[in-house]
Amino acid sequence: MHAMIVTDNLGKQYQDLVALDGLSLQIPPGEIFGLLGPNGAGKTTCIKILTTLARPSRGTARIHDFDVVRQPLAVKKLIGVCPQEINLDRELTAYENLWIYGRLHRMPDLAARIAELLTFGNLEERAHSLVREFSGGMQRRLLILRALVSRPRVLFLDEPTVGLDPQVRRQLWNLIQELKLSGITIILTTHYIEEAEMLCDRVGILNRGRLIALDTPAALVAKVGGYVVETLNSGRRQYLLVRDKEEAYARAQTEPTGVIIRQVNLEDVFIQLTGERLTN
Amino acid sequence: MNWFPIFYRELLLFRRRLLRLGYVVSALFSPMLYLLAFGLGLGKRVAMSGGTYLDYLLPGLIAMTSMTNSYTWIATSMTVGRLHFRTFQVYIQAPVTAADIVVGQILAGMVRGLFASGILLGLGLFLSTGLHLNLMFFLVLVLNCLVFAAFGVIVGMKSRSHEDTATFTNFFIMPMAFFCGTFFPVDEMPWLLRDIIKALPLTHTNRLLRFPFWNLESLESLALLSAYGVVCLALGIIIIRRYSE
Numbered sequence: 001m002h003a004m005i006v007t008d009n010l011g012k013q014y015q016d017l018v019a020l021d022g023l024s025l026q027i028p029p030g031e032i033f034g035l036l037g038p039n040g041a042g043k044t045t046c047i048k049i050l051t052t053l054a055r056p057s058r059g060t061a062r063i064h065d066f067d068v069v070r071q072p073l074a075v076k077k078l079i080g081v082c083p084q085e086i087n088l089d090r091e092l093t094a095y096e097n098l099w100i101y102g103r104l105h106r107m108p109d110l111a112a113r114i115a116e117l118l119t120f121g122n123l124e125e126r127a128h129s130l131v132r133e134f135s136g137g138m139q140r141r142l143l144i145l146r147a148l149v150s151r152p153r154v155l156f157l158d159e160p161t162v163g164l165d166p167q168v169r170r171q172l173w174n175l176i177q178e179l180k181l182s183g184i185t186i187i188l189t190t191h192y193i194e195e196a197e198m199l200c201d202r203v204g205i206l207n208r209g210r211l212i213a214l215d216t217p218a219a220l221v222a223k224v225g226g227y228v229v230e231t232l233n234s235g236r237r238q239y240l241l242v243r244d245k246e247e248a249y250a251r252a253q254t255e256p257t258g259v260i261i262r263q264v265n266l267e268d269v270f271i272q273l274t275g276e277r278l279t280n
Numbered sequence: 281m282n283w284f285p286i287f288y289r290e291l292l293l294f295r296r297r298l299l300r301l302g303y304v305v306s307a308l309f310s311p312m313l314y315l316l317a318f319g320l321g322l323g324k325r326v327a328m329s330g331g332t333y334l335d336y337l338l339p340g341l342i343a344m345t346s347m348t349n350s351y352t353w354i355a356t357s358m359t360v361g362r363l364h365f366r367t368f369q370v371y372i373q374a375p376v377t378a379a380d381i382v383v384g385q386i387l388a389g390m391v392r393g394l395f396a397s398g399i400l401l402g403l404g405l406f407l408s409t410g411l412h413l414n415l416m417f418f419l420v421l422v423l424n425c426l427v428f429a430a431f432g433v434i435v436g437m438k439s440r441s442h443e444d445t446a447t448f449t450n451f452f453i454m455p456m457a458f459f460c461g462t463f464f465p466v467d468e469m470p471w472l473l474r475d476i477i478k479a480l481p482l483t484h485t486n487r488l489l490r491f492p493f494w495n496l497e498s499l500e501s502l503a504l505l506s507a508y509g510v511v512c513l514a515l516g517i518i519i520i521r522r523y524s525e
């Protein structure tokens with residue numbers, strides 16, 4: 001099948017800082033793609049380029065075969081963006097925020113669409129309150145709803161679950177899975193790795209602007225393989241990666257305090273690849 | 281063209297601020313101050329071009345008010361939306377053109393400028409009989425708002441901080457308010473300064489608002505004002521088209 005998003009050697013440089021370094025990706029339609037990476041890895045930069053907000057320093061990016069630099073208007077018609085920073089109009093009401101956005105996208109039947117979304121996001125009672133008076137989580141919810149007003153074919157969610165309570169976070173996971181059924185393509189960034197493991201068909205791990213891994217969560221986990229022995233040493237949690245269960249038991253026996261033995265998960269992979277916690 | 285949502289958003293923000301009374305007071309504070317201090321202070325004593333000083337001053341204050349209000353609103357709103365609240369990103373990521381954004385913003389700035397100068401105009405009708413309110417007068421007022429709202433777009437896009445906006449204001453807007461014939465005739469100025477002043481848009485707005493009748497000089501002024509408007513508008517579109525974070 002033809003890819004929905006194609007980037008080729010995509011790069012972005014800010015003065016002498018390389019924020020994104022030669023990213024080449026192909027994302028098929030209907031995929032939920034997770035973009036992971038430590039702070040400053042270049043995730044938001046990548047999304048800004050794909051959503052026509054930032055111009056790449058080199059390389060190309062195409063969405064649905066439209067070039068983001070040369071055919072920006074065609075790209076803008078296809079996308080919905082939930083940015084990392086909440087950029088709602090604080091001095092306008094929730095309804096007004098969605099209305100302006102819908103009009104920018106020339107949405108027909110806008111009132112019905114807004115009502116539907118506000119009900120879905122559990123904000124209908126606050127529809128006519130100023131966003132300034134909303135809690136952080138409510139603002140985040142409205143931000144996600146806004147990205148959906150135009151029924152985008154490609155949805156960008158840059159850390160959408162930051163600051164959401166567990167209940168609402170779960171609702172959002174369900175929503176993302178529902179959206180997937182309707183065939184939309186989703187690019188998701190998150191620092192909650194288990195979220196990516198659960199939701200994403202594939203994940204790419206960025207580190208200092210470079211793509212250092214790209215596969216399904218299961219395949220990435222399988223590549224590292226084995227078990228993790230977690231121990232608590234004078235208040236510090238330590239993680240030890242071992243090949244198999246037997247080695248894990250042997251290790252556990254030598255530990256004076258409580259131990260947890262578990263299979264490797266995506267977070268272990270992430271940490272090993274980005275080089276922070278695990279030592280083999 | 282899809283400029284309406286951009287225009288409407290600014291109007292909603294404007295309306296909300298309008299409801300806070302302090303805002304109207306602050307928008308009209310300086311023209312009122314000048315009107316009281318100079319107009320009423322010197323008004324009856326100093327005669328100027330055939331009328332009282334108040335008659336002379338009033339069209340100038342209307343021009344100045346339309347300038348500062350159109351400009352300030354848009355320059356501030358765009359700077360803050362771009363740098364602080366990041367709401368400007370929404371426009372860039374939406375399927376609207378740079379021209380849509382510029383037109384929407386300029387129209388909103390014009391509403392604001394016409395609102396403030398309209399109040400002053402209404403007040404002036406009680407104080408002075410020297411105003412010539414004809415079609416050209418209003419045409420020029422609208423054109424002046426357009427020119428300075430368009431300049432506001434450029435400043436709003438180019439400022440790297442709130443202080444930057446203030447610098448633009450101090451370098452371009454304030455000198456025009458004082459030198460372009462708002463308070464005293466341009467002809468009294470030394471020659472080099474006079475030539476510079478005669479190239480500035482507000483000089484021509486002042487001239488036209490004081491003498492809104494068709495003749496060669498007014499046509500010249502109208503043409504110059506329009507040229508300023510077109511250039512600022514085009515620059516605004518180019519800057520927004522090139523926008524990248």
Ligand SMILES: Nc1ncnc2c1ncn2[C@@H]1O[C@H](COP(=O)(O)OP(=O)(O)OP(=O)(O)O)[C@@H](O)[C@H]1O
Nearest residue numbers: 014017019037038039040041042043044045046525
């Ligand atoms: N406008 C800018 N000017 C200069 N440097 C920038 C700019 N935007 C981003 N950067 C730099 O580019 C790098 C990548 O930033 P980016 O925001 O893409 O990271 P991220 O992966 O989204 O991080 P986080 O998880 O913290 O959101 C960082 O080092 C950042 O400082």
Ligand SMILES: [Mg+2]
Nearest residue numbers: 043044045084
């Ligand atoms: Mg980010």
